[in-house]
Amino acid sequence: MTRDRPAASRRAFLGGAAAFAGLYGLAFRHATAASAEPIRLVAGPATAPLMGPDKAPARVWGYNGEVPGPVLRVPQGTTLALRFENALPQASTVHWHGIRIDNAMDGVAGLTQEAVPPGGAFDYRFLVPDAGTFWYHPHSRSWEQLARGLYGLLIVDEAEPPAFDRELVFLADDWRLTAEGAIDEASFGHMRDWSHAGRLGNWLTINGRSQPDLAVKAGERVRIRLANTATARVMTFRVEGHAPQVIALDGQPVQPHRPAQDLIVLAPGARCDLAVDMALDPGSEAPIFEVSHRDPLLAARLVYDPTAVVRSNASDAPLGLPDNPLAKDIALAGALRAPLVMTGGAMGRMESAVYQGETLGIRELVAKGQAWAFNGVAGRTETPLFEAERGRTVVVEMANETRWPHAIHLHGHHVREISRNGRKPEVSAWRDVVLLDPEERVEAAFVADNPGKWMIHCHMLEHQAAGMASWFKVL
Ligand code: C2O
Ligand code: CU
Numbered sequence: 001m002t003r004d005r006p007a008a009s010r011r012a013f014l015g016g017a018a019a020f021a022g023l024y025g026l027a028f029r030h031a032t033a034a035s036a037e038p039i040r041l042v043a044g045p046a047t048a049p050l051m052g053p054d055k056a057p058a059r060v061w062g063y064n065g066e067v068p069g070p071v072l073r074v075p076q077g078t079t080l081a082l083r084f085e086n087a088l089p090q091a092s093t094v095h096w097h098g099i100r101i102d103n104a105m106d107g108v109a110g111l112t113q114e115a116v117p118p119g120g121a122f123d124y125r126f127l128v129p130d131a132g133t134f135w136y137h138p139h140s141r142s143w144e145q146l147a148r149g150l151y152g153l154l155i156v157d158e159a160e161p162p163a164f165d166r167e168l169v170f171l172a173d174d175w176r177l178t179a180e181g182a183i184d185e186a187s188f189g190h191m192r193d194w195s196h197a198g199r200l201g202n203w204l205t206i207n208g209r210s211q212p213d214l215a216v217k218a219g220e221r222v223r224i225r226l227a228n229t230a231t232a233r234v235m236t237f238r239v240e241g242h243a244p245q246v247i248a249l250d251g252q253p254v255q256p257h258r259p260a261q262d263l264i265v266l267a268p269g270a271r272c273d274l275a276v277d278m279a280l281d282p283g284s285e286a287p288i289f290e291v292s293h294r295d296p297l298l299a300a301r302l303v304y305d306p307t308a309v310v311r312s313n314a315s316d317a318p319l320g321l322p323d324n325p326l327a328k329d330i331a332l333a334g335a336l337r338a339p340l341v342m343t344g345g346a347m348g349r350m351e352s353a354v355y356q357g358e359t360l361g362i363r364e365l366v367a368k369g370q371a372w373a374f375n376g377v378a379g380r381t382e383t384p385l386f387e388a389e390r391g392r393t394v395v396v397e398m399a400n401e402t403r404w405p406h407a408i409h410l411h412g413h414h415v416r417e418i419s420r421n422g423r424k425p426e427v428s429a430w431r432d433v434v435l436l437d438p439e440e441r442v443e444a445a446f447v448a449d450n451p452g453k454w455m456i457h458c459h460m461l462e463h464q465a466a467g468m469a470s471w472f473k474v475l
Helices: 007-017 191-195 362-367 461-465
Strands: 030-032 039-048 058-063 071-075 079-086 095-097 121-127 132-137 152-157 166-175 203-206 213-218 221-228 235-239 245-249 252-257 264-266 271-277 285-290 297-309 336-344 352-355 358-361 372-374 392-400 406-410 415-420 433-436 441-448 452-458 469-474
Touching: 071 079, 132 221, 132 271, 152 166, 152 221, 166 213, 166 235, 191 461, 203 297, 221 264, 264 271, 352 362, 358 362, 392 406, 392 433, 433 441, 452 461
Parallel strands: 030 071, 039 079, 071 152, 166 221, 213 297, 336 392
Antiparallel strands: 039 058, 079 121, 095 132, 132 152, 166 203, 221 271, 235 264, 235 285, 245 252, 245 271, 285 297, 336 372, 352 358, 392 441, 406 433, 406 452, 415 441, 452 469
């Protein structure tokens, strides 16, 4: 199987910008909800220096004029109040990815709210039950709106802040740019992307910059919050010369551990929190590579202060994060078993699927922009994939019967992988994105404790648009 990876051009593109090395730390403006006034979040056209200072900035869509949008930061257990204003030429919403949220605030156009038209506004107000690393993005034409730059990080702080000397954010995005550095608009909606790996890009940014320098000091213990905001590309990162420990996945704490081969694999939509000890000498530099690909690609650099040495108090503290209020054990007896069989895509075996109530052959489906199905149905319909009474354990039996990886995301809940290809997984984690390679099978269990209508879809957003989208109902 060959995956669609424009290797050569991706490298060539980066060559030109390799000279750019501005010092770049946590230079986002932070918006907090401490005041009574709601935060204002305006989506609209903006520009961003995606290719570095030597090229004309790209015309993007951003929140509050920025890509990524502002880091939103709230204490665990408090209410986030935010007024979303739409200054885009299209309708939009804000979805709060990974938050176990009140259903009415989930931001799914056509399911939990009407899309906010251009010039319109919507007030979001919700409690944040879990501490951790979350993010926000539109849930209306997501495949286009995220690819144009609409996303930002949502950090929910632990009541007792864990001991770290520094925190870095690391939002990785994969853009498809023209040679001039503009967003490649001509290829939006191409069925070739939609039926293959999705819209893979040719330009990697971290925090909206090309190969930024992340400033650190020798001796520090640093928390790095990584998120993959790309519409399609699965990314794998390696921090050279350091031994990162994974402390949370998709916002939820895990037993601290070194990832296999020190590789951090992030599906689109997924997050990972790392604890990293800055063990090199002052003045050192360490690259962070994206290695999903044959040749490692420089993503960012850790740049040590030339002289400072920090005597860290953090390094004696335990690494583990405090638990969130999520059930520790799931009682599997009597669980509702919900199959989720993925079919379709290029080189797949799918011959037909039901689309809008009609059984269509693959040609007819493609003519309607559809290429994938869940349980033989393409796209979200009036009927939920399953219904669960509140409090019921659900085991989603995911089966990837396609030739492509998929990143299955559930709204309003986190799921626990109980088996992968028939075996118990090594790391037990709560996830809101489950990555399945071709032919893989995963049983993912959760307690359906959050009433409402919840999306379940592939977070490769072109796959979502081309059929891999459904919903479930918690009564
Ligand atoms: Cu991050 Cu339904 O999405
Ligand atoms: Cu997919």
